[in-house]
Amino acid sequence: MNDVHRPTLETVAARAAVSRQTVSNALNAPHLVRPETLARVLAVVGELEYRPHGAARQLRTNRSHVIGLRLEPTVDGISGALLDRFLHALTEQAQQRGYRVMLFTAADDDAEIAQYGELLDVLQVDAFVLTSTHHDDPRTQWLSTHGVPFVTFGRAWASGDAAPPVQHAWVDVDGAAGTQAAVEHLVERGHRRIAFIGWPDGSDSGDDRRAGWHRAMIAADVAAPRSLDGLCARVVDGVGSGSAAAEELLASAEPTAFVCASDSLALGALVTARAHGRATPSGEVTAVVGFDDTPVARAIGLTSVAQPLIDAAERAFGLLLSEVHGNRPRSAGGWAGHQVLLQPELVPRESSARPAPRGPD
Amino acid sequence: MNDVHRPTLETVAARAAVSRQTVSNALNAPHLVRPETLARVLAVVGELEYRPHGAARQLRTNRSHVIGLRLEPTVDGISGALLDRFLHALTEQAQQRGYRVMLFTAADDDAEIAQYGELLDVLQVDAFVLTSTHHDDPRTQWLSTHGVPFVTFGRAWASGDAAPPVQHAWVDVDGAAGTQAAVEHLVERGHRRIAFIGWPDGSDSGDDRRAGWHRAMIAADVAAPRSLDGLCARVVDGVGSGSAAAEELLASAEPTAFVCASDSLALGALVTARAHGRATPSGEVTAVVGFDDTPVARAIGLTSVAQPLIDAAERAFGLLLSEVHGNRPRSAGGWAGHQVLLQPELVPRESSARPAPRGPD
Structure with missing residues (x-):
């Protein structure tokens, strides 16, 4: 050109x-x-085929070696530390390869997009790392359209009814595999009535974690498929809601174990399970498995699913370097190596150590 | 000049x-x-009175509006989220006033100092925010010598035997006032034998928190001063060590309450206190107060001392702007307004709600 x-x-x-x-x-x-x-x-932009930041970037000879990352608002909960741990790992990865991380904050996706321009043009950020992707994500659309290198921690979720999502480089952790491993772990210990406490429908990672539980329950053939609805709670994240959901499930469906979409929900379920255990003659305590392996899980002996965050940060930064160096796939089929789904790992602890009580079924 | x-x-x-x-x-x-x-x-540097970065900065007309902050290694514990919450608040404060935060990592103080040069000269960072200050801190010495604007979250701790510390702008939270408030809260509920579980001697903030407990115990006149040693444990931070320290203190000194230097220690003490409570005929549970008001404290009903982190970030950024604009005090006495000690707040919860058991004393 x-x-x-x-x-x-x-x-x-x-x-x-x-x-x-x-x-x-x-x-x-x-x-x-x-x-x-x-x-x-x-x-006029369309007529002249003007490409703003991407064009400026292609003309630029010196890279800033700075990558931009939006710091999400502090989540005042137990699982909020997860993205901070990713940030730590990413900053270390970047620095080892001569890059720095510049932070910014934004109230929502649109506010984040509104900042990309300044970060690219004034602060000359080379590329972005995005977290918390979701279906119909306008941020990946914007960055792709403007030719800005980026990678996301979180896959390109497909919208239910719309066109396939924008293709881009991403790293994610297979949440469904995590809840599936949790179910298999509990089935090995003799559990059959394994309930799931997750979030309301519509959150991509939450739906994924529920799907893993559902798939594993069907595969283990331990419950009639149509009875699974009665073993599944959909509540907002939190210790209190986890505790209440566990109470309701114990009363209605008598599960012997809970798989939860977060450690916050699991901590609530564990409190209920222990109180319930003391109230039964045998003192059996319902098993509980959480998700994210937070410091709380380690502190209270909660079995949980750990995300490989250091690995995720390393892979994400490697993909970002490919983007910065212009090694982006040119065909839809070429993206495979640029979209990395990592496997989580179940960390067994005391909360699921005991075998299931022998029941009538 | x-x-x-x-x-x-x-x-x-x-x-x-x-x-x-x-x-x-x-x-x-x-x-x-x-x-x-x-x-x-x-x-030669001394002979020519060469001032590296400071000189370069004074000649520079355009500010970068970027401040550097070292991201501390992830602490794999419950209290590790504290500095991340400060980082969130600082990033938001900075952005509201047109500044950005650039992160870096370093294994220790010397490695941090080794990075200041590149950050100032190549990336043209305007100023630094330091966390986790301690006595004989070489970082504040370096930045002062080189005329680089900076502020610390953490005061300029005095060394026991050496010259007074380098004067600089700082914001800190009065840890001793926090543990003192914890003791007063427990005394109001009838407790007299109030033990302290803290860290080994030599950590400035840990010594400060212990001093607050000690001062409040003397002031309340609830224990003979020489009996206080027997009510005080010094252990490394962690849930397990908090639990073990509580066991030992219950066996040796029969406290009715624990004040702890962290929520991790307090969670351990709470586990021990509840187990111990179930073993006594009356079922009385020893009261526990933690420090830092982490998400865990909120989740498990632990009374804790909250640091005003948003206020701290706001004050720190204001002081940093003064530094950047050259409004640094010229005399030792002028620092008063640039050194801000904020008051923490006790957040009472279930773990200290019950009145003390009536004992023989």
Whole structure:
């Protein structure tokens, strides 16, 4: 391509008869621009085939060796430490290879997108790492469209009814395999009525963890498929909701074990299970397995599913370097090696150590 | 000062007959330089009164609006989330005022210092925020000497026998006031034999928290001063060590309450207290108070001392801006407003809710 004729922000501004700031806003913060102006600017962008940040980046000879990462709001819960552990691992990985991590915060996806422009143009960030991907994620769409190198921790979740998601590099952990391993571990100890306490439908990682439990229950042939609905609770994350869900399930379905979508839910279930155990003549305590292997799980002897976060950070950074160096697949089929699903590991502890009580079934 | 005659890195290199890199190493990573070369370079630095980064910074007209912060290694424990919460708050504070946070990692203080040079000269970081200060901290010494703006979360702890510490801007939380409030809270509920489970001597914040307990016990006049040693355990942080220390204290000193230096220690003490409570005829459970108000404390109903982290981040960033703008006190007495000791807050929960059992004393 002839760089002399590559359109610039100025070219677009002149042709659309607006300021440079307005062009920038139209691309980065369209809600700030009046609809008719926005339409005119975007028409010129399309006509000239202007590619903003991507174009600027391709012309740039020196890389900043800085990658941007949005620090998610502090989750005031037990599992909130998970992304912080990924951040630690990523920062160390990056530094070992001569890169630094620059943080930013944003209230939501749109606010995150609104910051990409400044981070790329003013602070000259080379690439981004995204966390907490979800279906119809506008961030990956924006970065792909603008030709900005990025990798996500979290796969490109498919939307139920829409077109296939944007193809991009990602690393994720196989949550369904984790809950499946939890069920298999409990079946080995003689459990048959294994309940699942998870989140409401619609969260991609939550649905995935429930699917793993469901698949393993069917495979183990320990419960009638249609009885599984009665063994499954859908509640918001938290110790209190986990405890209440466990109470209800014990009353309605008499499970001997709980698999939970998080350590917070599992801690609640464990409190209920222990109180319930003391109330029964035999003192049997329902087994509990959590998810994420948080410090709390280690502290209270809770069996949990551990995500390989250091491995995930290492793989994510490797993929990001490929992106920065322009080694992006050119065909849809070429993405396979750039989309890495890691296996979690079950960490057995006291909360699932005892064999299941012998029941009538 | 006449900038024309200000010595540069090149001036020093030429005078000492070494490369620019060697001068940089002598200042930033002296262990990489042969002793005789190091001595020669440092002699020239002193002779020319060369001020490396500080000088470069004063000449710089454009600020980067980037501040550097070392991400501490992940502490695989319950209290490890504390500094991450400070990081979140600081990143948000900085962003609201047009600054960004760049992360780096380092194995120890010397490794951290070795990175300051690159961060200042190559990445043009404007200033630093330091965490986990301690007595004889070489990092604050280095930054002060080089005229680099910085603020610490953690006070300038005085060494027992040496000169007063380097004066600098800091924000800290009054740990002794926190443990004192814990004792007063327990005394109000009728406790007299209140034990303390803390860390081994020599950690500044740990010694401070123990001092608060000691001071409050003397003030409340509930135990003979010389009996206090028998009510005090010094163990490494952790749930297991907290549990073991509580066992020993219950056997030797029969406390009715524990004040702990961390939520990890407190969780261990709580496990022991509950087991012990079930073993006594009356079923009385020893009260427990933790420190840092972690998610675990909220989950298990543990009374704990909360640090005002958002306030700390806001004050720290305000002090840092003063530093960046050159508003540093010129006399020792002028530092008062730049050294901010915030008060923690006791959050009472179930673990200290019951009144003390009536004992023989």
